[in-house]
Amino acid sequence: MINLNPDSPTRYDRLTMTLHWLTALLVIGLFASAQVWEQLAKGTPLRKELQALHISCGILLAVIVIARLLWRLSAGRRLPPANRGVMNLMAKTAHVALYVLLLSQIVLGFVFRWAQAEPFNFFGLFDVPTLITFDKSLKSVFGGLHEQVAWVIVILAGLHAVMALVHHYVLRDNTLRRMLPHGSN
Numbered sequence: 001m002i003n004l005n006p007d008s009p010t011r012y013d014r015l016t017m018t019l020h021w022l023t024a025l026l027v028i029g030l031f032a033s034a035q036v037w038e039q040l041a042k043g044t045p046l047r048k049e050l051q052a053l054h055i056s057c058g059i060l061l062a063v064i065v066i067a068r069l070l071w072r073l074s075a076g077r078r079l080p081p082a083n084r085g086v087m088n089l090m091a092k093t094a095h096v097a098l099y100v101l102l103l104s105q106i107v108l109g110f111v112f113r114w115a116q117a118e119p120f121n122f123f124g125l126f127d128v129p130t131l132i133t134f135d136k137s138l139k140s141v142f143g144g145l146h147e148q149v150a151w152v153i154v155i156l157a158g159l160h161a162v163m164a165l166v167h168h169y170v171l172r173d174n175t176l177r178r179m180l181p182h183g184s185n
């Protein structure tokens, strides 16, 4: 771990942490919900409810990811890199890839639902307007891409989590702690 300037903050700010952990929780929940409903027979109420929940949580994820990017690009706290050289490059590439994949997955989720032409609402509170209409034949194209991107995100986020644990338990540095809300600053 690179030595930090003693005057510089040792943790990310609260909003960055909150948005990071909400993103992680939602991504895991979204992936898990699809694995569960795929075990259920088509047309069952529980399957439909899980899909509606997935879509509402997907809309929430869209808001959180956009808020996170806006915060990061504006006032969000920046910390010195946790790695040097090639490891730094790999970590940065993985973080950018995760943002790009999340944004792509959000777009795919929306266009998938529009192509399905089925109810599209946020926890029953309001309907999402149809901004683009697609031919129904595109349903399987968007669905296939959405599923593949889901696997790529889950694998990359898994590796990312393993690396965070390697920093913590093997390298014994501050990398994971600075994303955890203990103590001050």
Ligand code: HEM
Pocket: 020, 023, 024, 025, 027, 028, 072, 079, 081, 082, 091, 095, 096, 098, 099, 157, 160, 161, 162, 164, 165, 175, 176, 177, 178, 179
């Ligand atoms: C689906 C799950 C996850 C996603 C999509 C995700 C995404 C990200 C992204 C994009 C960053 C870069 C932040 C930035 O610089 O803007 C980041 C940072 C970080 N994540 Fe995750 N993350 C996930 C799960 C986890 C888990 C489970 C852990 C811990 C076990 C973790 C630990 C960290 C740490 C410690 C950082 C800060 C790294 C640094 O300071 O260089 N993340 N995460």
Ligand code: HEM
Pocket: 027, 030, 031, 034, 035, 051, 054, 055, 056, 057, 058, 059, 061, 062, 102, 105, 106, 107, 108, 109, 110, 112, 113, 143, 144, 146, 147, 150, 153
């Ligand atoms: C990282 C976030 C996400 C992951 C990991 C994820 C994962 C999945 C998976 C694995 C499926 C099943 C695909 C299939 O069998 O064809 C699915 C279906 C779906 N997802 Fe997502 N998804 C995410 C975000 C979103 C978002 C943001 C939306 C937009 C609201 C969305 C909307 C949908 C829709 C409409 C379906 C089809 C549901 C149905 O068949 O009725 N997803 N998702």
